[in-house]
Amino acid sequence: MSTVEKPSYKVIGTRPIRHDGVDKVTGRAKYGADIRLTGMLWAAMLRSPHAHAKITRLDTSKAKALPGVRAVVTSKDFPDQGDRLVELGEGSVNMKHLAANVLAHDKVLYHGHAIAAVAADSIHIAQQAVELIEIEYEVLPPVQDALSAMKPESPVLNTDVRTKGYVAGGPGSADQPTNVASRIYFEQGDIKKGFADAAVVVEREFHTATVHQGYIEPHNATVLWNADGKVTVWMSTQGTFTARQQTAELLRIPVSDVKVVPMEIGGGFGGKISVYLPPVAAMLSKLSGRPVQLVMDRAAVLLATGPTPGSYIRVKVGTDKSGRIIAADAYLAYEAGAYPGSPIGPGCMCIFSCYDIPNARVEGYDVCVNKPRTNAYRAPGSTNAAFAMETVLDEIAKQLKLDPAEIRLLNAAKEGTRRVDGPKYSRIGMAETVEAIRDSAHYQSPLPGPNRGRGIATGFWFNVGLKSSVTATLNLDGKVSLLEGSTDIGGTRTSIAMQFAETLGIPCEDVHPSVVDTDSIGYTDVTGGSRTTFSTGIAAVNAANDIKQQLIERAAIHWQTTPDKVQYIDGGVTCSDGQRLTFKELAAELHELGGPVIGQGTSGKEAQGGAFGTHCVDVEVDPETGKVQILRYTAAQDCGTAIHPSYVEGQIQGGAVQGIGWALNEEFWYDPKGLLRNATFLDYRMPTCYDVPMIDAIIVEVPDPSHPYGVRGVGEVPICPPPAAIANAIANAVGVQMTTLPMSPPKIMAELLKQKK
Amino acid sequence: MAKKRIVSTTINGDAVEFLCEPRQTLLEILRDVLEMTGTKEGCGNGNCGSCTVLMNGKPVTSCLVLGVEAEGVELRTIEGVARGSELDEVQQAFLEGAALQCGICTPGFIMQTEALLACNPTPTEEEIRFHLAGNLCRCTGYDKIVRAVQCAAERRAGACHK
Numbered sequence A: 001m002s003t004v005e006k007p008s009y010k011v012i013g014t015r016p017i018r019h020d021g022v023d024k025v026t027g028r029a030k031y032g033a034d035i036r037l038t039g040m041l042w043a044a045m046l047r048s049p050h051a052h053a054k055i056t057r058l059d060t061s062k063a064k065a066l067p068g069v070r071a072v073v074t075s076k077d078f079p080d081q082g083d084r085l086v087e088l089g090e091g092s093v094n095m096k097h098l099a100a101n102v103l104a105h106d107k108v109l110y111h112g113h114a115i116a117a118v119a120a121d122s123i124h125i126a127q128q129a130v131e132l133i134e135i136e137y138e139v140l141p142p143v144q145d146a147l148s149a150m151k152p153e154s155p156v157l158n159t160d161v162r163t164k165g166y167v168a169g170g171p172g173s174a175d176q177p178t179n180v181a182s183r184i185y186f187e188q189g190d191i192k193k194g195f196a197d198a199a200v201v202v203e204r205e206f207h208t209a210t211v212h213q214g215y216i217e218p219h220n221a222t223v224l225w226n227a228d229g230k231v232t233v234w235m236s237t238q239g240t241f242t243a244r245q246q247t248a249e250l251l252r253i254p255v256s257d258v259k260v261v262p263m264e265i266g267g268g269f270g271g272k273i274s275v276y277l278p279p280v281a282a283m284l285s286k287l288s289g290r291p292v293q294l295v296m297d298r299a300a301v302l303l304a305t306g307p308t309p310g311s312y313i314r315v316k317v318g319t320d321k322s323g324r325i326i327a328a329d330a331y332l333a334y335e336a337g338a339y340p341g342s343p344i345g346p347g348c349m350c351i352f353s354c355y356d357i358p359n360a361r362v363e364g365y366d367v368c369v370n371k372p373r374t375n376a377y378r379a380p381g382s383t384n385a386a387f388a389m390e391t392v393l394d395e396i397a398k399q400l401k402l403d404p405a406e407i408r409l410l411n412a413a414k415e416g417t418r419r420v421d422g423p424k425y426s427r428i429g430m431a432e433t434v435e436a437i438r439d440s441a442h443y444q445s446p447l448p449g450p451n452r453g454r455g456i457a458t459g460f461w462f463n464v465g466l467k468s469s470v471t472a473t474l475n476l477d478g479k480v481s482l483l484e485g486s487t488d489i490g491g492t493r494t495s496i497a498m499q500f501a502e503t504l505g506i507p508c509e510d511v512h513p514s515v516v517d518t519d520s521i522g523y524t525d526v527t528g529g530s531r532t533t534f535s536t537g538i539a540a541v542n543a544a545n546d547i548k549q550q551l552i553e554r555a556a557i558h559w560q561t562t563p564d565k566v567q568y569i570d571g572g573v574t575c576s577d578g579q580r581l582t583f584k585e586l587a588a589e590l591h592e593l594g595g596p597v598i599g600q601g602t603s604g605k606e607a608q609g610g611a612f613g614t615h616c617v618d619v620e621v622d623p624e625t626g627k628v629q630i631l632r633y634t635a636a637q638d639c640g641t642a643i644h645p646s647y648v649e650g651q652i653q654g655g656a657v658q659g660i661g662w663a664l665n666e667e668f669w670y671d672p673k674g675l676l677r678n679a680t681f682l683d684y685r686m687p688t689c690y691d692v693p694m695i696d697a698i699i700v701e702v703p704d705p706s707h708p709y710g711v712r713g714v715g716e717v718p719i720c721p722p723p724a725a726i727a728n729a730i731a732n733a734v735g736v737q738m739t740t741l742p743m744s745p746p747k748i749m750a751e752l753l754k755q756k757k
Numbered sequence B: 001m002a003k004k005r006i007v008s009t010t011i012n013g014d015a016v017e018f019l020c021e022p023r024q025t026l027l028e029i030l031r032d033v034l035e036m037t038g039t040k041e042g043c044g045n046g047n048c049g050s051c052t053v054l055m056n057g058k059p060v061t062s063c064l065v066l067g068v069e070a071e072g073v074e075l076r077t078i079e080g081v082a083r084g085s086e087l088d089e090v091q092q093a094f095l096e097g098a099a100l101q102c103g104i105c106t107p108g109f110i111m112q113t114e115a116l117l118a119c120n121p122t123p124t125e126e127e128i129r130f131h132l133a134g135n136l137c138r139c140t141g142y143d144k145i146v147r148a149v150q151c152a153a154e155r156r157a158g159a160c161h162k
Helices: A021-026 A061-067 A095-100 A123-132 A146-150 A191-195 A241-253 A278-288 A298-304 A344-351 A381-397 A404-413 A430-440 A492-504 A532-558 A582-586 A643-664 A722-734 A745-756 B026-033 B091-097 B106-119 B125-131 B144-160
Strands: A043-046 A052-059 A068-075 A086-087 A091-096 A114-120 A134-139 A180-188 A200-208 A220-225 A231-235 A256-260 A292-295 A312-320 A325-337 A360-368 A454-459 A468-474 A481-485 A513-516 A565-567 A573-576 A581-584 A598-603 A613-623 A628-638 A695-700 B005-011 B016-019 B052-055 B058-063 B074-075
Touching: A021 A430, A021 A492, A043 A241, A043 A278, A043 A298, A043 A581, A061 A068, A061 A123, A061 A454, A061 A565, A061 B052, A068 A278, A086 A745, A091 A095, A091 A200, A091 A695, A095 A241, A095 B091, A114 A123, A114 A492, A146 A325, A180 A344, A191 A312, A191 A360, A200 A381, A200 A722, A220 A278, A231 A241, A231 A278, A231 B091, A241 A256, A241 A278, A292 A598, A298 A360, A312 A381, A325 A344, A325 A381, A344 A381, A360 B074, A381 A722, A404 A430, A404 A565, A430 A454, A430 A695, A430 B052, A454 A722, A468 A492, A468 A532, A468 A695, A481 A492, A492 A513, A492 A532, A513 A695, A532 A565, A532 A573, A532 A598, A573 A582, A581 A582, A613 A643, A613 A722, A628 A722, A643 A695, A643 A722, A643 B144, A695 A745, A722 A745, B016 B125, B058 B106, B091 B144, B106 B125, B106 B144, B125 B144
Parallel strands: A043 A292, A231 A256, A325 A360, A481 A513, A628 A695, B005 B074
Antiparallel strands: A043 A114, A052 A134, A068 A114, A086 A091, A180 A360, A200 A312, A220 A231, A220 A292, A312 A325, A454 A613, A468 A481, A468 A598, A565 A573, A573 A581, A613 A628, B005 B016, B052 B058, B052 B074
């Protein structure tokens, strides 16, 4: 549904077959682990069997002596990083922490922490050599959750961490080692007065488990450190340029000496931005003089990459009699994992972001624990926050006997609303997504039967802009080679090519997009933040406009007139005297009219307008087992303008199902020693197709004024609402209000049994 | 290390011989010895289905099959699904139905679908979901995959009626 009358587009809004599709259904597409180089070695890694320990002895001599072993590396083989912060395009990173995460220095901080790596003639020899590495540990007590790690008596992971933003008397320390890495705080209005005036106040505490992005393709890197000092990295990554910079910084070589070649990427969801393997494979290549391929196994992926934080959240919301929110207070503590850097900032900014709240306060903490260093995962920080806020809001609606859609509409943020952390929204579609759900056939249908309930919830993500580059070469046959730096995780070659084609008025099939290496295109930020179709799309539109301008000049030469007499209209050029050449006709004559035409475009907007989604779910709870079955699911989202509706729906459906997994099953299980006991896909239970129904996606289109075609990023929002929507549905089905994630059968059974007492 | 064995097998209709260490999996043989990298490794322990191939017509996770077990069998991999340069109905349905995003699980899903449609040409949604439950996809939420399988089944049925 569209909220404004849409311009008539020829390409945008259609559903062409993606350009890389045939390669991906025939097995020809080359992913990170598919590259084979002459003389290539295979590498394996030693990982910590402890959650927290000092390394007291490390001897690799026996591993080095095994026939077939070509190189062994530990952190001692890498240059010292000193104490420095480096801007890596995704915020500044402490290089000492990044280096110690790649290969542990004197301490291991989580089960699976990488310690050493071996390159050998076969993977089996490399694995055998890893077992020959002699290592001794002094095991230290671990701390696994944010609240425990904030206590003064907790074991401390990093001796160099102090609390950024420390306030006297609060958690952490300004001058002593602490696990509390930072404090975030903002407020508006007067919450004391707000709560004093409130007719209804609900306050709840929430705990959410650590979960993993769960991409099917493990991390990988194949690296050649050539004799000329140039390093080439073939890998699957969400961002070749950040991978290049992280690799160069960790090796302390000039960034231009590293070339990152993007292979097809088998899922990322935020987890393939940080670098783990390329510097290690690079050093193994340098020492052996051979290209080295290093691929994680699934256990390593779950032990040592990803996750998004487990969290503790307390939310208190007060409304007047009509349901209007007049005060809100939140306290959030997010697990950073081994090193500082959880998405506590976005968590704090998102928790009240869907609503217009006059009096609000948010306080948040980033806390180190003995788990892998957390990474972005689809709207990082926002899902945890939405689970808390959206279930509290439903409780209030129940007390006031308000329809859950109506209380959301009553309080919906809109253009001009000031978010608690400061910014005012431009045109947004929050209310429109709630209306779309309220008016949907799903929401309007009855839901008969025992133990069944319906729930809705809303979610928000900022969506970033950042930098992108596109180059377009016009061929004599009138087709265009489009080069871009954005790695394509879910069809963005096509969504970018479509915007380019629309701008020039040519068929999408005549644009041939390629994702190219860091030597072949201008700087481009990561495929993340729901930015690619937005920002690389703007770059593509700019490149198309550049070509338009050049074609006007060439046409002027052709007609022996001046460019101001020529206009580019509807896929061709028209002279003021009425003569016309189509795009193809003009392209065929380029070599006679001055030579090749190459267009370029960049973009660099900081932000988009922000995106919202509202989901509706029907569940049935088995009162004997506590198992929750999803009966029906509908997700509405404001996508600005849907460029390729199939892939917009796909993002919404995929995000919703990840959210369903987070809600019902997924969690890292650590034992009392801090060891991860479910590092397989059998025990880390992601949804299968037998667990979920069809996911109905409703595309709401409230164009974002900051994009030429009104695009809003789509990818991240849809993971935010599911846990809260499902919790609300469970409450309506069986009367228990869940406050922990996942809402797995034992947890629901425990609540049902409490209810019976 | 035990000596390598010579294994004689049939892959996508062609007679193939390869040298194999007893410890090597069929997946490793396909990818690293025969350089058929269309079959993907997602987990290495049979939980994700990305490495699904057909062995004598039955779907197997090739990471749980030893290379030497391929002796005398008929294997079909993603590389053998298309008829020359023409995609088969399942590939075409996945492509047109946007049933893939990153695409890493796609070869496994296509092989599993081939196995399903070979024994049940008109599966219900429930049967499709049950049959594909051993294949994990993290991108799509399965909606478009299930629809693609339905579409492929319909097209294949249509082709049979001709």
